[in-house]
Amino acid sequence: MSQAVRHDAMRARNLALVLGEVGARGAVTRAALAEITGLTKTTVSKLVGDLIEGGLVVETGAVRDGERGRPGVEIRISGRHVAALGLEVNVDYLAVCVVDLARTVRLRRTQAVDNRAALPVDSIARLGDLAANVVDEAVEKGLRVVGGVLAVPGPVDRATGDVRNAPNLGWRDVPLASLLQHFPFPVRVENEANLAALGELWFGSGLPDFLHVSGEIGIGAGLVVRGRLFRGAHGFAGELGHVVVAPDGPQCRCGGRGCLEQYAGQDALLAAAGGVRGQLGVAQVAQRLREGDERARAACERAAWALGVALSSAINLVDPGAIVLGGIYAPLFRWIGDVVGDTLRARLGQMRGTVPPVIVSRLGAEAAALGAAGQVIEQVMADPAALLHT
Template identity: 65%
Template sequence: MRARNLAVVLATIHRSGPHTRAALAERTGLTKTTVSSLVADLLEAGAVTESGAVRGGERGRPGVAVSLSGHRVAALGLEVNIDYLAACVVDLTRTVRLRRTVPADNRSSDPALILAGLRDLVKQTTAEAEAEGLRVIGGALAVPGTVEDGVLRSAPHLGWRDVRVADLIDLPFAVDNEANLAALGELWFGSGEADFLYVSGEIGIGAGLVVGGTVFRGTFGLAGELGHVVVVPDGPGCRCGGRGCLEVYAGQDALLGELASVPELVDRLESGDREALETCERAGHALGVALTSAVHLLDPGRIVLGGIFAPLFPWLEGPVGGALGARLAQMRGTPPAVVVSRTGADAAVLGAAGLVIQQVIAEPAGMLGL
């Protein structure tokens, strides 16, 4: 009962705080004595703080406001991607306190070597956080592949199969698909919209469907493999064994060609390079065709383009919208809005950290040792 009440109080503060203890008692239906005891425990754990004076004290007198604290409790977000390792530390108010990115070539790599490098990044990042007075209480890792019960079942671009990464560090730890966590990153740190389809453009192309503030994962956690929607039935072969998949036309390799990086491609586009413009036109059209199928099946009200699609959005927006509009005009009139991600390249690592923050809010007794 006490654990449940702690969660009720902390969730109320998180959702609509700050509140006085009297206001918390009124909103939660708990007694003032109970609320005072619970707030004291949360103060001791560093989850909340008391400051200032707001209306709502006894007999209308100003009371002390209880709000989430960003000074002691923090979460660690991690990401293994094809060409980098990333980490960020986020406090309980969802303020990003640290960001670290290490360039790396992780294609067809040895999991043991990459995870050793990630362990070093974890040690460095948590040490920096502790130096700022933060206690990292848990972490989550975003990976570019399918995950089941903490095991990375398949990450073709990494060359990994059945790799247990859930035991990476001595923290409460979760592992999830990069696109799913990127969608949650957009939800918690971006637009705040509760319903949208997030499309993650990387070497592969994934998607996360957010419905009512929750990611839809499918029966086996494989929902969102947008990169393998067929856009040209007799097109080039894809690594999945099919032909004409979206990834062949709009994945990072297809967009960059011989170029070394996305910034280099952006420079070419800004200078009006014809080949670069045609590449983005072709990729945007293919993406629009694939998204048409997603709209027919899922009916999202908004589509958010993230990953490498974010910096390329000015050149993709037109062809994506054109392909969607041409195919949806007769059936539904106005197509869903297509917008750029507000979290950019940080979406997945932010979503990973945010996942831990949500767990603290939902289960403060267990996560904070209360």
């Protein structure tokens, strides 16, 4: 429910408006901000003054624009004070990163760990150490880490931040919220596929509308519409892996049959490409593809066709502006992109004038950790007043 608007809320919104415009345009003078926002020069000056005082933006030197008249002073987002922590637990690695308010990645660490074999508590403790290190380094650089988000591969209870069941990780009822309380700033928990999509939004293509597909053991999707993540009624939207490809297809672990995961999930793809299960990684498949291995090629084609079928359902339902393939699909894009695109055109081309373009994510495995940190930054950008008054 919306809240009452008082003078402080008015100010908070206008601060966010100005900060947002500065972020969107990179560098703007106060005069230009007044023009853009419709606020008066007076108001913009006062707002910018507050933002400068809070360390969120900085004045850069005067502009020599060659026009006549007094040159304006450009304002830009300051990356020197406020920063955010991104954390990720995945099946076979831990990752942390620190991102500043200008969305520059200042620090990152990755550690290869088999988190399926470890206890959740130990994985989290290890991640905590890793995070403590980068936070210390960030503090040395003069940064103030104002919050963190942890990406986990599985559904997260939005209310408590706990994980009820993350099958890929072997986690059940892990009280994450309480394990993350020792940080000197709030840390929230969020689904990895959602955060990967947001990572793509803030650090990748820059498109405002897309469906990001995270190919891992499961296949998650994050839908971004007008720069906002779509979550559904309970926060479980985006389970692309269990969209039906063929209703009488192979039995899936979810209880259904013929789910996408059985055709294009990591396990199915590797099994089809290489024979002995567990012996082959995605990198090796890519290598074999480069060498022209026929079996690997056929496996990719089948997976890509299935992905195309599932995506055609997804496009009909949610009308995304583009399809971004990430996770294991990123290194395999050369061999699956076209088949996916052709399948979409065959199934959708007649109905819709244009089929959403299928593009590859440029972020790789970092996407989720970046999205996690980015979400904190986004929160600051959306409500800078909350930070200024503390």
